[in-house]
Amino acid sequence: MIAAHATDVDRTGAFPEASIAALAAAGLLGAISAEDAGGLGLGVRGAAEVIRRVARECGSTAMVASMHYCGAAVLEKFADTDTRKAVASGAHLTTLAFSEAGSRSHFWAPVSTATAGGDSVILDAKKSWITSATNAASYVWSSKPLAADGLSTIWLVPTVASGLTIHGPFEGLGLRGNDSSPVSAEGVRVPASAMLGADGAGFDVMMGVVLPVFSVLNAACSIGLMEGAVERTAKHAGAIRHSDSGSSLAELPTIRAYIARMRVKTDMARTLLEDTIAAMETGREDTMLRVLEVKAAAGETAVEVTDTAMRVCGGAAFRKEVGLDRYFRDARAAGVMAPTTDVLYDFIGKAVCGLPLF
Numbered sequence: 001m002i003a004a005h006a007t008d009v010d011r012t013g014a015f016p017e018a019s020i021a022a023l024a025a026a027g028l029l030g031a032i033s034a035e036d037a038g039g040l041g042l043g044v045r046g047a048a049e050v051i052r053r054v055a056r057e058c059g060s061t062a063m064v065a066s067m068h069y070c071g072a073a074v075l076e077k078f079a080d081t082d083t084r085k086a087v088a089s090g091a092h093l094t095t096l097a098f099s100e101a102g103s104r105s106h107f108w109a110p111v112s113t114a115t116a117g118g119d120s121v122i123l124d125a126k127k128s129w130i131t132s133a134t135n136a137a138s139y140v141w142s143s144k145p146l147a148a149d150g151l152s153t154i155w156l157v158p159t160v161a162s163g164l165t166i167h168g169p170f171e172g173l174g175l176r177g178n179d180s181s182p183v184s185a186e187g188v189r190v191p192a193s194a195m196l197g198a199d200g201a202g203f204d205v206m207m208g209v210v211l212p213v214f215s216v217l218n219a220a221c222s223i224g225l226m227e228g229a230v231e232r233t234a235k236h237a238g239a240i241r242h243s244d245s246g247s248s249l250a251e252l253p254t255i256r257a258y259i260a261r262m263r264v265k266t267d268m269a270r271t272l273l274e275d276t277i278a279a280m281e282t283g284r285e286d287t288m289l290r291v292l293e294v295k296a297a298a299g300e301t302a303v304e305v306t307d308t309a310m311r312v313c314g315g316a317a318f319r320k321e322v323g324l325d326r327y328f329r330d331a332r333a334a335g336v337m338a339p340t341t342d343v344l345y346d347f348i349g350k351a352v353c354g355l356p357l358f
């Protein structure tokens, strides 16, 4: 079902409604939610497996599901039981609203505000990117703190809240169905109980709850894209022949070596992903380093692998006959998603050199 819709989603830029509904019907939007909320309780390992498998067919669907799982991880920790149950059931699609026009990819330092307004809180913001902006039921939202010290506070904002304007539709290079639009908030009122975690503690939620889940799922998405690209490249290389020599593309050693390198790089990234999840599950000392590494490594490798796929499949890939250009375009998104690859390299370099990250 997800595979059947993927090409149309990419061509039209439409939200992958049927694919997300299929994941919900299978209970998979509750993969990361706890069993007491009606979820599958599969943790980040299970969620990563879903994302990797989905991304092999449709990057847009994988992206929407990734952001849902990231929001769900926060809601699992801080939201009320009814919200957790709705998210786990798949009836309530959620997402993250961290990036802003002011702070751009430096999501840890929002410039949007939360001010007290009687018995409610008023949010004003210019959010620059929210995946599933039009289709989600809620945004897990960052702002400057209400009254406390600190860099940020996190809120649960229903997408039907008055004062929200979605500046869509999304018209992107890749992940074209992910419905990622700017959203502005002018005098949006939420109850004080919409605060997720303590006032001023948003940084801890971002780094402690969201970052590990986002990095792993983003890496899983990159790996799924690579696996999809390797599969399609090998199939094409085995299927077409040059009439002068009678040999298939796969019979050319140059082509085989490219495909071999694609597979080696894909497997290296997947092995790093496995190790990162193992580090998280056992609380290993190098967990944070692995979390930073895995998104950068998988994202960069996916750009290389899908670039090679385009080269191997030649003009047929350029003309969309192989369906690889979608993977090539989708793979480029991970590097600019915050924390971006360059920011990650800076953080990793600081960690290796024993310097503070912030």
Ligand SMILES: Cc1cc2nc3c(=O)[nH]c(=O)nc-3n(C[C@H](O)[C@H](O)[C@H](O)COP(=O)(O)OP(=O)(O)OC[C@H]3O[C@@H](n4cnc5c(N)ncnc54)[C@H](O)[C@@H]3O)c2cc1C
Residues within 6 Å of the ligand: 067, 095, 096, 097, 098, 099, 100, 103, 104, 105, 106, 107, 128, 129, 130, 131, 132, 172, 174, 175, 178, 180, 333, 336, 337, 338, 339, 340, 341, 342, 343, 346
């Ligand atoms: C498909 C897609 C979906 C998205 N979905 C969401 C979402 O659901 N929620 C959300 O909150 N955000 C989302 N984002 C936004 C994303 O997380 C980033 O915030 C955004 O892509 C950053 O783009 P920018 O042009 O503002 O980056 P800029 O901050 O302007 O960065 C431009 C370049 O400068 C580099 N750079 C910036 N700062 C540094 C630094 N300190 N050190 C080294 N290099 C640096 C960056 O790496 C980048 O190459 C999404 C982005 C994409 C592409």
